[in-house]
Amino acid sequence: MDESIRESLAGFDAVWQRVAGLDSTPERTPDRQRADPLEDHLAHFIHEETCAAVWAAALAQLFGGEARTVLLRQAADARRHLKRLRAEYFIAAGVPAGGNQDCRDISGKLASLRTVYLQARDRAADYEEQAERAPSPELREMFAAFAGDEARHAREARRLILASFQ
Numbered sequence: 001m002d003e004s005i006r007e008s009l010a011g012f013d014a015v016w017q018r019v020a021g022l023d024s025t026p027e028r029t030p031d032r033q034r035a036d037p038l039e040d041h042l043a044h045f046i047h048e049e050t051c052a053a054v055w056a057a058a059l060a061q062l063f064g065g066e067a068r069t070v071l072l073r074q075a076a077d078a079r080r081h082l083k084r085l086r087a088e089y090f091i092a093a094g095v096p097a098g099g100n101q102d103c104r105d106i107s108g109k110l111a112s113l114r115t116v117y118l119q120a121r122d123r124a125a126d127y128e129e130q131a132e133r134a135p136s137p138e139l140r141e142m143f144a145a146f147a148g149d150e151a152r153h154a155r156e157a158r159r160l161i162l163a164s165f166q
Contacts, residue, residue, distance in 0.1 A: 038139075041130050042089040043097060045146075048123050049085060051103035052153075053078035055116055062109050067160050074116075074153045081146050088139065110164060117157035124150035 056075035060068045089097040127147035134140040 036092060038135065039089065039093045042085055042092060045123075045126070045130075046082060046085050046089060046097050048119070048126075049078045049082040052116075052119060052123070053082060054103045055112065055119075059109070059112055059116065062112075063160075067113075070156045070160065071116075074120075074156070077149050077153065081149070084142060088142070110161065113157055113161055113164075117154055117161060120150045120153035120157060124148075124154060 053075050056071045056078060060071035060075065063071060086097050124147050127143045127150060131140050131143035131147060134143055
């Protein structure tokens with residue numbers, strides 16, 4: 001195949017996806033043809049916080065006393081994070097971001113609480129990393145604050161697990 005034909009066909013697949021209605025990605029202006037890494041990070045955190053809110057609220061129904069209070073507070077924090085992340089995603093992408101309800105089922109109190117601990121610990125590290133790379137002071141501040149919240153959530157979940165073995 002000659003080079004001019006190859007060049008002519010280079011964008012055909014993307015065009016065909018749009019024409020056939022198979023492309024569900026939002027339209028982008030010419031200056032935004034490539035995905036923005038910030039959008040990818042925000043979408044990742046939106047998914048993570050959605051799952052954190054779902055898990056913490058569901059676990060709160062399984063536990064009583066202090067554990068219930070801690071988990072309800074964590075669910076509220078996750079929903080607060082989610083609202084801000086969705087706003088920042090809209091600012092960055094120009095389209096609203098949905099939450100992803102694809103969160104694993106809860107199976108056993110302690111196993112689920114361990115999952116909450118591990119996920120909060122990982123989210124804290126992810127937020128800390130993103131705070132260092134954020135393109136603006138506002139996003140650095142937001143990511144750093146969320147990292148602190150998630151680190152606290154991990155400590156609280158760990159404390160609840162340890163208390164279960166006493």
